[in-house]
Amino acid sequence: MNDALIPGRHSVPSLSALAAFEAAARHGSFTRAAEELNLTQGAVSRQVAQLEKGLGVALFERAKKRVSLTAAGAAYAADIRDGLSRLALATVSAMAFRGAAGVLNLASLPTFGTRWLIPRLPRFTEAHPGITINFASKLVPFDFGREPLDAAIHFGEPVWPGARLHRLMGEEIVPVASPALVERFGIDEPVDMLKLPLLQQSTRPRAWANWLERQGLPPQRAMMGPRFEQFAMVAQAAVAGLGLAIVPRFLVEEELRSGALVIPVDRPVTGEEGYYLVYPAEKAGLPTVIAFRDWLLAECGAGG
Template sequence: MLPRDTAQRLTLPSLAALAAFEAAARHLSFTKAAEELNLTQGAVSRQVAGLEDQLGLKLFERVRQRVVLTAAGAAYAAEVRDGLARLSAATVNAMAFRGAGGVLNLAILPTFGTRWLIPRLPGFFQRNPSVTINFATRVLPFDFAHEGLDAAIHFGDAVWPGARLHRLMGEEIVPVASPALIARAGLKQPADVLSVPLLQQATRPRAWAQWLVAQGLAPDRAVMGPRFEQFAMVAQAAVAGLGLAIVPRFLVEEELKSGALAVPFDRPVTSAEAYYLVYPEEKANRPAVAAFRDWLVGECAAA
């Protein structure tokens, strides 16, 4: 019996064949695939034919002078495309290790990333010029083992199995609206919010209920209103006068300073949850992770 790793190598198609198949599957054309890969159409056809022989199944069939994927071909194409993308990313990451600091693949919350973190990053890169950070957006917890990410900015409770968490900051949430809406709706006291649409943020479904209860109001209408995926979208909807938003104050500082948004009654509620830097236990001593952790924790402490 062949060793397992030897058997795997014998059944693994060549990268050239996989690249030719993926391009042909994406374009549904051997001619366009050949143009993309700078090959002849015949070379692409031979690569795909060899791959079909190795797999023992048809990946394409001809229908009315065009090629279409078989059911097996369509399923295989999705897996191959994902695998080639992972290999490409791994290669870029490996090349980045030519610097001393390495690579940090970081998941960020979209609005926190664009409005708070990224404007401060020049300070990090001044201290750590050899570290490369790759950014991805995630709004919900995920499995580090399957995402290829080294660390994440997380909002919620201090719970993430198999990972270390460092508390960064809490937040105050406040109601905000455009000055025109505040004047038009006559928003003068907390109970007045019940007369206007309440803009909802998808990952904070309890935010309005928490604020209403803190004001001694019934939360009956707390989840009624247009729903948005990100705080930036909620803030823009509020600027446009679509309703009243409940948001972390520090994420709308620019709109508050410019007058695009206003707080009709300054009765903030402190969130029970907080922002955390989180990363797997086994990556705690990676130079890029450690450098980013030390800088970010210090940055938040000074903020």
């Protein structure tokens, strides 16, 4: 019987064979894979050969002492790497259940997580001391079926196929700048802002256009200016005097209190979009998801 394949269940390859193949694919070398796995080079070579035999597909091209992935091998390696990573995370999550009520793997928008959610988490851990929350950063929606995550914080429309959504809050968008920049350029009216660079946030490409249009100003320059991936970076760029930022007010409360940023023209704009807790329908009954959902909705005053 082929040791590289487990009988039944469509002959799933053994983990040892998959680990040997993934390491050899990543290093492009059986020798370096053997060093990583604490095996002999011959053992890795045999595992890969048995895997190829079981699959009926050549995964490597062999030329003297060098190996390189075939097209099939490269595609298989990418899938296997993802699968092994998910298995490793699942194992760590299972181990975390020892003496605990459970683990919640949560994806959060980075600035929302650091500025709003994490400062409030001590209240959650006090109410649920046995639940551990693991954080990942996600800027855009993703497929729960391909990510080892239980829930996510989403901004936008209440649309996420196959998932349940709970609205948490809306937001007020305001322009902010360093006090020195405001004084230097004499910003008193919305039109004065067109003198300055407009700092851009990558996932909100129309933020400036929407604000300018609400003030009756032409949006031609709305998308011109340095671009940043996260609101935290945009806020810091504004503090440094690189230009004007357009941000949710609640995400820069600390800078506004300290005076590092000011709102030169306080004309907030609100929209239909909002922040949502999202989780796949099949995880709606998980105790960790239920506990976090109920706490978060109460914290936001959303009520359901």
